[in-house]
Amino acid sequence: MPLSRPIVPVILSGGSGTRLWPMSRPERPKQMLSLTAAETMLQLTATRVMGELRADGTRGEGNGGERFTAPIVVANARHADMIDEQLDAVSASAQAVILEPAGRNTAPAIALAAIAAGDGASPLLVMPSDHVIDDVPAFHAAIHAAMPLVEQGWLVTFGIAPDAPETGYGYIQVGEEVSPGVNRVVRFVEKPPREKAEAMVAGGDHAWNGGIFLFRADAYLGALSHHAPDMLSACTAAMDGARQDGQRIYPDADAFAASPSDSIDYAVMEKADRVAVVPVSMGWSDLGSWDALHAISPRDETGNAHQGDIVAIETVNCLVRSDGVRIAMVGVEDLIVVASGNDVLILPRGRSQEVKKLIEAMKDG
Known part of the structure; x- marks a missing residue:
């Protein structure tokens, strides 16, 4: 059975993409560029969760019949017009574009989106805006496999089947199966030296950390309240004091500046109890060079x-x-x-x- 609530895609588009200079620049970073197809990286990310428009305004996709709302985009304020133009061009207009007054890493960015989602039980599919996924049906199958645990309040990430001992990626050690196709996370591993990467890949129980997540908004905010309360407090204050102009949301700058700057891995995923991983081979690349x-x-x-x-x-x-x-x-x-x-x-x-x-x-x- 699909979730009773549609999934809210959260697209993180705050990166500057400096590793793909000179084409990627702060004023037009790599997610705004057409690098692998006629569409830009942002457009490709948004259209992965579109599918056929339903009567209730959601979009259907995947064999499991999951439904998706219009996305929430978290981005740099200087890119607001570009985001609107690019999403409108592929009929993927956002329900909200949260324009960060400053970059504070992924954990606060996701907190802003979780607060904006409104319904605490809404599942959030968090995706970087600049990654490649060639096998979209495999991606949707992984989302479907994660659903039962997401409903129960687990925090789920997606582990990419490694095909080489890459030293530029973080890794996830995959533990026992807790639901069909879903495993408990044993630990997260920072970007390793080559010998360690070779051993992890050879052992067969590690996956690349792709930075894609699926969880209920209330589960994420609850984990923040336990593991990073100062961050949650700052983000809540920033959204309470936000200015709204149509679909654009401008969090209060002073309140948001008080938030610690931390990744979701450090702030939440490495510390929370019920954290699971869906191992998946889906033609993924972070296109990081x-x-x-x-x-x-x-x-x-x-x-x-x-x-x-x-x-x-x-x-x-x-x-x-x-x-x-x-x-x-x-x-x-x-x-x-x-x-x-x-x-x-x-x-x-x-x-x-x-x-x-x-x-x-x-x-x-």
């Missing part, structure tokens, strides 16, 4: 993934993208070359995580 984009992009017969005005001769295994200027390459391999506006990024494949170093160096310069 140009290397990650190269790995999931269609490539030509020489291993190149390219978009824009590109000329490549005797060039192998490169990612090349331009939103304007022509890029011409001869006799090179294993490079990432990205041109956007007046900026050009060039670095070897495998080192795209070091883009952050470049951004810091440019700030210092």
